[in-house]
Amino acid sequence: MKHLVSILDLNNKDVNKIFSIAKHFEEVLERRVKKVPALIGKTLALLFIEPSTRTKTSFELAARRLSCDTISLSVSTSSLKKGETLEDTARTLSSMKVDCAVVRHPHEGAAKKLASLNLFPVINGGDGKGEHPTQALLDAYTALKKLKSLNGKKVSIIGDVLHSRVARSGIELWHRLGAKVTLVGPPTLLPRHLPEYVDVSYRLDEVMKNSDILYFLRIQRERLGGECLAGIEDYRDLYALTKDRLKNLRRDVVIMHPGPVNRGIELDPEVIYDERSIIEEQVFEGLSIRMAVLTLLLSEKGGFHEIPA
Amino acid sequence: MKHLVSILDLNNKDVNKIFSIAKHFEEVLERRVKKVPALIGKTLALLFIEPSTRTKTSFELAARRLSCDTISLSVSTSSLKKGETLEDTARTLSSMKVDCAVVRHPHEGAAKKLASLNLFPVINGGDGKGEHPTQALLDAYTALKKLKSLNGKKVSIIGDVLHSRVARSGIELWHRLGAKVTLVGPPTLLPRHLPEYVDVSYRLDEVMKNSDILYFLRIQRERLGGECLAGIEDYRDLYALTKDRLKNLRRDVVIMHPGPVNRGIELDPEVIYDERSIIEEQVFEGLSIRMAVLTLLLSEKGGFHEIPA
Amino acid sequence: MKHLVSILDLNNKDVNKIFSIAKHFEEVLERRVKKVPALIGKTLALLFIEPSTRTKTSFELAARRLSCDTISLSVSTSSLKKGETLEDTARTLSSMKVDCAVVRHPHEGAAKKLASLNLFPVINGGDGKGEHPTQALLDAYTALKKLKSLNGKKVSIIGDVLHSRVARSGIELWHRLGAKVTLVGPPTLLPRHLPEYVDVSYRLDEVMKNSDILYFLRIQRERLGGECLAGIEDYRDLYALTKDRLKNLRRDVVIMHPGPVNRGIELDPEVIYDERSIIEEQVFEGLSIRMAVLTLLLSEKGGFHEIPA
Numbered sequence: 069m070k071h072l073v074s075i076l077d078l079n080n081k082d083v084n085k086i087f088s089i090a091k092h093f094e095e096v097l098e099r100r101v102k103k104v105p106a107l108i109g110k111t112l113a114l115l116f117i118e119p120s121t122r123t124k125t126s127f128e129l130a131a132r133r134l135s136c137d138t139i140s141l142s143v144s145t146s147s148l149k150k151g152e153t154l155e156d157t158a159r160t161l162s163s164m165k166v167d168c169a170v171v172r173h174p175h176e177g178a179a180k181k182l183a184s185l186n187l188f189p190v191i192n193g194g195d196g197k198g199e200h201p202t203q204a205l206l207d208a209y210t211a212l213k214k215l216k217s218l219n220g221k222k223v224s225i226i227g228d229v230l231h232s233r234v235a236r237s238g239i240e241l242w243h244r245l246g247a248k249v250t251l252v253g254p255p256t257l258l259p260r261h262l263p264e265y266v267d268v269s270y271r272l273d274e275v276m277k278n279s280d281i282l283y284f285l286r287i288q289r290e291r292l293g294g295e296c297l298a299g300i301e302d303y304r305d306l307y308a309l310t311k312d313r314l315k316n317l318r319r320d321v322v323i324m325h326p327g328p329v330n331r332g333i334e335l336d337p338e339v340i341y342d343e344r345s346i347i348e349e350q351v352f353e354g355l356s357i358r359m360a361v362l363t364l365l366l367s368e369k370g371g372f373h374e375i376p377a
Numbered sequence: 378m379k380h381l382v383s384i385l386d387l388n389n390k391d392v393n394k395i396f397s398i399a400k401h402f403e404e405v406l407e408r409r410v411k412k413v414p415a416l417i418g419k420t421l422a423l424l425f426i427e428p429s430t431r432t433k434t435s436f437e438l439a440a441r442r443l444s445c446d447t448i449s450l451s452v453s454t455s456s457l458k459k460g461e462t463l464e465d466t467a468r469t470l471s472s473m474k475v476d477c478a479v480v481r482h483p484h485e486g487a488a489k490k491l492a493s494l495n496l497f498p499v500i501n502g503g504d505g506k507g508e509h510p511t512q513a514l515l516d517a518y519t520a521l522k523k524l525k526s527l528n529g530k531k532v533s534i535i536g537d538v539l540h541s542r543v544a545r546s547g548i549e550l551w552h553r554l555g556a557k558v559t560l561v562g563p564p565t566l567l568p569r570h571l572p573e574y575v576d577v578s579y580r581l582d583e584v585m586k587n588s589d590i591l592y593f594l595r596i597q598r599e600r601l602g603g604e605c606l607a608g609i610e611d612y613r614d615l616y617a618l619t620k621d622r623l624k625n626l627r628r629d630v631v632i633m634h635p636g637p638v639n640r641g642i643e644l645d646p647e648v649i650y651d652e653r654s655i656i657e658e659q660v661f662e663g664l665s666i667r668m669a670v671l672t673l674l675l676s677e678k679g680g681f682h683e684i685p686a
Numbered sequence: 687m688k689h690l691v692s693i694l695d696l697n698n699k700d701v702n703k704i705f706s707i708a709k710h711f712e713e714v715l716e717r718r719v720k721k722v723p724a725l726i727g728k729t730l731a732l733l734f735i736e737p738s739t740r741t742k743t744s745f746e747l748a749a750r751r752l753s754c755d756t757i758s759l760s761v762s763t764s765s766l767k768k769g770e771t772l773e774d775t776a777r778t779l780s781s782m783k784v785d786c787a788v789v790r791h792p793h794e795g796a797a798k799k800l801a802s803l804n805l806f807p808v809i810n811g812g813d814g815k816g817e818h819p820t821q822a823l824l825d826a827y828t829a830l831k832k833l834k835s836l837n838g839k840k841v842s843i844i845g846d847v848l849h850s851r852v853a854r855s856g857i858e859l860w861h862r863l864g865a866k867v868t869l870v871g872p873p874t875l876l877p878r879h880l881p882e883y884v885d886v887s888y889r890l891d892e893v894m895k896n897s898d899i900l901y902f903l904r905i906q907r908e909r910l911g912g913e914c915l916a917g918i919e920d921y922r923d924l925y926a927l928t929k930d931r932l933k934n935l936r937r938d939v940v941i942m943h944p945g946p947v948n949r950g951i952e953l954d955p956e957v958i959y960d961e962r963s964i965i966e967e968q969v970f971e972g973l974s975i976r977m978a979v980l981t982l983l984l985s986e987k988g989g990f991h992e993i994p995a
Binding site: 406408409410411412430431434435437438441442636637638640657658660661663664 | 726727728729755757759771774775777778779780781782783784
């Protein structure tokens with residue numbers, strides 16, 4: 069059985085296959101009838117133990133447009149309250165012939181644990197500070213569409229890299245697609261142990277001119293003003309893409325953010341809709357990538373089949 | 378792009394078109410298979426920032442019966458908690474190729490603001506004390522079906538008119554369809570500035586005999602016993618359709634209420650199922666009117682097309 | 687109009703019919719496309735006034751796999767907060783042409799009250815300590831599949847029988863299918879007035895060897911440590927299927943539980959996945975039984991018709 073828990077679950081051939089199917093689904097999403105019968109009679113469970121509108125909505129819409137049913141088990145309505153474990157819930161869903169589950173969980177490793185039961189294909193929709201592989205895939209795919217190739221491109225990932233599952237999945241994938249990754253942030257928010265191929269900088273202004281892609285992470289407000297950071301103003305001074313910094317920015321740079329943006333913290337409002345930003349394209353490709361991943365994981369032949377029209 | 382934010386967004390031709398399509402869908406709703414493929418592959422977002430079972434369920438069922446997918450973003454599960462604005466959410470939904478949104482919001486003007494982005498057609502599902510246009514349409518349509526014509530008919534709207542979005546949308550539409558509107562309530566709960574064509578009365582007993590339609594508004598319990606009103610008993614004495622008042626009522630009067638009824642406050646329980654009440658018909662027509670509005674807003678030709686069988 | 691409020695609503699012919707249709711749907715659930723168009727254009731309302739993931743998900747999936755739309759009205763999003771009664775909600779749903787409702791309610795009698803309005807077929811999804819007829823049906827059906835016949839079989843129901851709607855519905859059905867029922871629990875948690883055909887025991891160890899089926903009820907944690915029971919340890923000593931008791935268990939006994947299991951209270955974790963446990967099969971048959979019940983209640987001919995392929 070195949071799962072998508074970590075970006076490491078995919079070899080380069082898998083990544084290319086996902087991108088190629090996503091390209092097909094992009095076209096479906098522009099049709100008058102934005103729906104194909106690819107996964108009719110299948111059911112995707114949405115196990116969101118941590119709130120998330122964006123990722124959940126994206127998976128839900130991706131499933132619907134493949135004619136796949138969805139069943140949502142949120143924390144507040146779930147039996148987890150009654151002391152039922154995630155494993156019990158998964159076994160119940162499996163007995164109910166659910167075909168796949170997306171799991172968002174506050175604890176790192178939760179998706180892996182679920183996948184290890186091999187009850188059904190599990191997609192990691194974000195596990196604590198672990199991984200978020202579909203986000204990395206959609207990010208890389210959106211950038212690839214914009215820049216044609218990522219080979220030799222310089223990607224700066226800015227913010228609280230230490231606690232970011234988006235960064236964790238992204239670093240590996242950007243690297244694998246030939247990009248050169250630099251992590252930018254205060255020392256306390258950067259990981260200590262890093263692969264050799266990753267650079268580090270403590271100042272956004274230093275890397276800005278040399279970056280082809282500026283990827284801003286979402287700051288958890290609760291971390292600001294604590295031990296790690298002095299406050300929002302200090303963070304903005306050093307790491308935010310402000311209106312002022314925007315003026316000095318290269319014409320051909322690409323601005324990215326996984327959303328939702330903390331306006332006035334990591335990005336000024338003007339930046340979001342600047343012509344160099346591809347943040348809205350990221351949201352769109354979130355759908356096509358997730359449609360591709362669902363199709364591959366739920367296909368009869370273990371992910372190697374023709375895509376239905 | 379067309380929106381339905383205010384009843385003023387519709388000219389008389391639009392209103393007639395909606396009524397005519399609603400008539401078609403009424404018939405669909407009586408079929409064995411209560412579903413048509415009209416909006417297959419489309420997605421309606423339900424943005425309910427204020428709780429509402431009735432309106433939300435009505436839109437949700439209307440969409441399903443047109444084979445339209447729905448996606449629900451309620452307050453509790455939404456990223457609005459994380460500081461995301463309604464505009465950000467709307468832009469995200471637009472990038473995800475959502476085709477239309479219904480918005481219920483505690484603040485007047487919220488639906489208009491969203492519509493002004495022109496991301497997708499926006500339907501106002503009630504904005505503070507602003508407007509509630511589909512409620513006005515379904516009310517007028519239900520009354521029209523009962524009375525054949527509204528021309529010259531006397532409509533009394535009773536209750537807290539000042540804070541009522543239902544009344545705000547209704548007054549305009551009743552008037553436009555030829556009815557004579559009288560507002561009835563305590564002086565503190567009636568608007569100060571009114572169109573010339575509207576009459577005012579402080580006593581239900583005065584207008585009861587001359588009214589063809591008695592339209593009771595829902596009282597917000599929190600307003601009773603406050604500055605505006607002495608209490609439930611005083612309100613009942615003057616403005617409720619009690620069991621006693623029911624005895625003296627004209628045989629041919631029409632009783633309406635947008636629901637849910639505060640039993641024993643604006644209406645006694647006996648009134649709801651009295652043969653002169655068309656409250657249940659209002660709920661039914663809510664579906665057919667909303668199916669008509671969705672079909673018009675989501676059609677290819679901007680609302681002027683043949684209705685699919 | 688037919689309802690399923692109590693197991694007494696069904697005669698033996700009805701029970702056999704449900705089992706026979708369930709058998710058909712079992713096969714559908716093993717197909718590649720786990721969906722039939724049986725109830726297309728119909729809508730099932732899920733009225734869960736008390737939280738329940740398992741039963742709600744089971745009904746929701748059962749409906750989807752029959753191509754039946756569902757509409758969910760939970761407590762938190764419902765107008766019940768605004769003072770609307772369950773009857774008002776039901777009348778609204780009826781006006782909206784909803785075809786059937788499942789009701790889960792903390793008060794005994796709630797489903798019966800709703801059914802008495804005869805607005806649409808009502809399924810009791812659990813009413814206080816009243817009944818839970820679909821649970822009884824799926825339990826009996828799962829045991830029947832395992833043991834071929836229940837005639838003369840000895841069923842021990844263990845735990846808080848007094849407050850259990852599962853037991854209330856089950857006792858009647860097990861008996862009717864020819865099984866001999868023994869209730870096992872502390873005297874304070876067993877009903878005082880019992881049908882003559884029911885035996886009582888205060889010790890699990892006494893009945894274990896003679897039971898063909900051990901049916902463990904879920905303990906409400908809040909009852910432990912109160913007046914009725916000394917505490918979890920005392921309960922475990924007398925009534926739990928522990929790892930130790932498992933060793934001495936007959937090879938051919940059948941272990942059942944309605945779920946979710948309180949691990950370490952009524953069952954030790956090892957028991958759940960023991961080869962004698964059919965707990966996962968119960969969950970699976972929950973779907974096929976509910977698909978059968980929905981098909982029968984929503985069919986044109988009042989439940990006597992051919993099943994669609």
